Amino acid sequence: MKSTLFALTLLVLSSISYSCGDKKPNPEATPISEEKSAIKTLEIEKPQLTFGFIKLTDMAPLAIAKEKGFFEEEGLFVSVEAQSNWKNILDRVIDGQLDGSHMLAGQPIAAGSGFGRQAELVTPFSMDLNGNGITVSNDVWSKMKPHIPKDADGKPVHPIKAETLKPVIDSYKSSGKAFKMGMVFPVSTHNYEIRYWLASAGIHPGMYTKDNIQGQVDAEVLLSVTPPPQMPATLEAGTIHGYCVGEPWNQQAVFKGIGVPVTTNYDIWKNNPEKVFVMTKKFVEENPNTAVAVTKALIRAGKWLDTPGNRKEAVKILSMPQYVGADEVVLANSMTGTFEFEKGDKRAMPDFNVFYRYNATYPFYSDGVWFLTQMRRWGQIPDTKSADWYDTKIREIYRPDIWKKAAELLVAEGHIPTVDIPETDGYKPATTDFIDGKNFDAKDPIAYINSFKIGNKD
């Protein structure tokens, strides 16, 4: 034993002396003396920046922009720090400890429209489309399975609707147990998605009211908040019976054998917006060029991520402990175009994580309006609002003008083709790509809100 100790000491000593003595210059380290972007049109006001993120695969644009040097090419020196939960991120961005952050699309919108902590936040960049899943525990899955229709190969037919969950909830109810599910934040996409999924099958997920912001009024399924990385552990402990969360935490449940993903948000709303990049209005006004430079780097990162063949490297980068940190195999499952439902039931999902295609990086007003309609539907916005209010509100928060400026510079520099800048007034055309087939026209939010059976009506 003592000899090992001795060897250990020797090793530590030698490692120290080794790293002290090693003075080889790295050939890759080319000196940077200009704090301007490549085309030298932008004077960066604040080159040293700190961005936050939550350990989820959809933080990838941040990791890629840093690791592939896109930030540095814009003259930005960026540290990215993992944060413990979404509330923490929101507070730290508002208080200025973080210059910007990976955030839930609903967060800047809620912060500007009266739910939760209020602040003026802006979104110049949408980070990705899709990327979430709903997972239930093994026990719930075994009870759901008999109700799910099967295809010729004996595999469950997708999309799995919440109707198949209804008998399970009823059996929990009759035995006097509450059926609990986790989501990651009151204004998260996940909260609206799991509610949408449940409500489309007539299961009431509970309302928010002025006095009760738990969101459990009249609820048949009690939804509560759990930070994404803790979801699998909470499910395993039996505190919740299912959850809606981003990747890799659905695939993690499959790998650890503690739960089964039943549906993805691609099935609930095809190509729905997911995370956004958020800075404060103050920061953007004081550092306009920095904001454009950050957006430029992120757009390039998005493009890199959606360039075929790059995902494998992206998975490698994301699996580093300072980013998402989960095992490569777990990350690769969803990042490389597949998604594993039940163990062994791996299906192709080429659009599960979209970072650039379908104009994914452009902050569409219509995407923001959808979140506002859901906030109104579930009572997070307690009062009736006019259709105009939705339009003006979202224009304060979503800033396609910054995106456009960045994209035009990228076109001029030859990094992206002109066709990648969409011709749009910021509103996507009306769509029926939802699990319940409802028509969503962002220019008529009131009609959309009124079309739901469960939820507030105006």
Add this chain to the structure above:
Amino acid sequence: MSKKLSKSIRFIGLGFLEPLIHLIQGKETRKNLILVLKKIIAPLASFVLFMGVWQTGAQLLYNKEADYRIEKARTEQGDEAAIKMKECIISGDVSCQPNTLPSPAQVKVSFFKLIEDHKIIRQDKKDFKEKTASLNQKRIADGKEAITYTGRPSFVDQIITSIKTVFAGFLLAILIAVPIGIIIGLSETLRDSFNWLIQIFKPVSPVVWLLLVFMIVKTVTKDSNTDSAFIISFISVGLCSMWATLVNTTMGVATVDQDFLNVAKVLKLGSFQKVFKIILPSSLPLIFTGLRITLSVAWMVLIAIELLAQSPGLGSFVWEEFQNGANDSNSKIIVAMFVIGIIGFLLDRIMLTIQKLISFNKNEGN
């Protein structure tokens, strides 16, 4: 010479090595041999026993987890899947490894990995410095702040941050608790009137202290660019851990031997002289016992506080690894656990040595 040596060895708390030295020197072979057995071999045996229990425990848990996986594959997908799963587990493929208590060998591997990682980051830091050298020169000439390293901290950096935080917090605790303790200890009225405050705040949990400090520091540092995570965590550590020192100082000062005080009266010492020449020296043992408790409490609460304040130390390391949930995350957490334990032990030894250095009675404490 040898007496001096053994004395200094005993002084720094390594007294258990003394018989070994005597044995090597060939003095009183039989007596020292027994002493060596008792003081060195027995603890070593306990260490081996500990490793054994850990190894078997980890193996048992691993087997249980593996069996569960194989059984689950069998019930859900049939025998073929079960055999595949078994092969997969034996092959050591990451995709199906049981996730449970890591074995000592895995922890050792993780330890070396972390050291290796530190070296990589060191190199990276140096490259970054070279890369930004000219830019920084320009920025400093323009009166702007230099660009600092943007990469992540290594495990060793995190240990250093944690130690810094603990010492900053510990100093704060001394600066607050010792003077207040002396003042309160000197007067019974003050003692009675502040007792409720001490009794209420003493048991408050570290997390609550953190939130309290957060509320205040957040507003105070509103418009500055200082690293408030560090400020918040060291103040919270200080406030959490100062109570033992405060209570012990008060006690020590209040229970100074009446004879000493009479001597002070006879010598007609002024109040300052009385405090510094009589009261402080005679209450030092108790104050030091308090300080030792304070330091170990500080180190203990640090982990929880760093975790919540997002200060880049060992606490956030443990938390991040827990969140990562990767194959080697568990063993990295155990590495951190041992590092935390060993540093805590060393800190206590240092305090003990200082206490022995400055107290009158060299037999006090252990």
